[in-house]
Amino acid sequence: MDADRFDKPALRRELRRKRRALSDAQQQTAAISLCQRLKRLPELQRARRVSLYLPVSGEIDPTPLLPWFEKRRVAVYLPVLRPLSDNSLWFVRFDVDTPMVENRFGIREPCTRFAAQRGNRLPAWALDTLIVPLVGFDARANRMGMGGGFYDRTLAFMKGNGPKPRLIGVAHACQQVSELPVEPWDIPLDMVVSDRTCWPRR
Ligand SMILES: Nc1nc2c(c(=O)[nH]1)N(C=O)[C@@H](CNc1ccc(C(=O)N[C@@H](CCC(=O)O)C(=O)O)cc1)CN2
Numbered sequence: 001m002d003a004d005r006f007d008k009p010a011l012r013r014e015l016r017r018k019r020r021a022l023s024d025a026q027q028q029t030a031a032i033s034l035c036q037r038l039k040r041l042p043e044l045q046r047a048r049r050v051s052l053y054l055p056v057s058g059e060i061d062p063t064p065l066l067p068w069f070e071k072r073r074v075a076v077y078l079p080v081l082r083p084l085s086d087n088s089l090w091f092v093r094f095d096v097d098t099p100m101v102e103n104r105f106g107i108r109e110p111c112t113r114f115a116a117q118r119g120n121r122l123p124a125w126a127l128d129t130l131i132v133p134l135v136g137f138d139a140r141a142n143r144m145g146m147g148g149g150f151y152d153r154t155l156a157f158m159k160g161n162g163p164k165p166r167l168i169g170v171a172h173a174c175q176q177v178s179e180l181p182v183e184p185w186d187i188p189l190d191m192v193v194s195d196r197t198c199w200p201r202r
C-alpha cells in the first residue's frame with residue numbers, strides 16, 4: 001500500500017484506544033491464550049536467549065511465559081531505551097534480581113547503571129528470538145509499532161549478512177487491520193501471533 005496516502009498516526013491512535021478498552025478479564029484470557037500458542041512454536045522451543053517486554057496501556061501480556069522460560073533455563077532480556085542515542089534499544093538481562101526503573105514512557109525497564117554493564121546485555125543479533133510488541137498488524141505479518149522507530153532502528157542490521165534472530169510480533173486479535181503500508185525501513189517479522197491466530201509472513 002502507498003504509505004503516503006495512509007494516515008498512520010490516526011490508525012495508531014485508534015488501535016491503541018481499542019487495546020486499552022479491553023477489560024482485565026479479557027486481558028488475562030488473551031495473555032494465557034497467546035502464551036499457549038507461543039509455547040508451541042519451534043522458534044521459542046529451541047531458543048536459549050529471548051527478549052520480551054513488560055506490557056503497558058493495554059498491550060497483550062507475554063509475561064506468563066516467564067516461569068516456562070525459567071524452568072527451561074532460557075535467558076530473558078528486556079528492551080531498554082539506549083541512553084544518548086537516537087531511539088534505539090539495548091537488550092538487558094531480566095530476572096527477579098534485576099534492579100528496575102520507569103523510563104520516560106512509564107515503562108519499567110532494567111536501570112541504566114545495570115544496563116550500562118556490558119555483561120548484563122546482548123546485542124540484538126545475539127538473541128535467538130525477539131518477541132516484539134505491536135500496535136497493529138495485517139495478515140501478511142506487516143507491523144506497526146508505537147511510532148518511535150525503536151525496533152526498526154535496533155534491527156536495521158537484519159538487512160545485512162550475519163546472524164539473524166527470529167522475530168515474532170505479538171498483539172491482540174483486535175489489532176489486526178486489512179492492510180498496512182510497508183515503509184522502506186521496516187524490518188519484516190517472521191510471524192505475528194495473537195490470542196486467536198498465528199500469521200506467518202508471506
Ligand atoms: N512494553 C513496551 N516496551 C517497549 C516498547 C513497546 O512498544 N512496548 N517499545 C517499542 O518501541 C520501546 C519504547 N517505545 C515507545 C515509543 C513511544 C511511546 C509513547 O507512548 N509515546 C507517546 C508520546 C511520547 C511521550 O509520552 O513522550 C504517545 O505515543 O502517546 C512509548 C514507547 C521499548 N520498550
Ligand SMILES: Nc1ncnc2c1ncn2[C@@H]1O[C@H](COP(=O)(O)OP(=O)(O)OP(=O)(O)O)[C@@H](O)[C@H]1O
Nearest residue numbers: 143144145146147148149150151152153156183185
Ligand atoms: N533504521 C532506521 N534509521 C533511521 N530512522 C529510522 C529507522 N527505522 C525507522 N526510522 C524512523 O523512525 C520513525 C518511526 O517509524 P515507524 O512509524 O515505522 O515506527 P514503528 O515501526 O511504528 O515503531 P517501532 O519500530 O518503534 O515499533 C520514522 O520517522 C522513521 O523514519
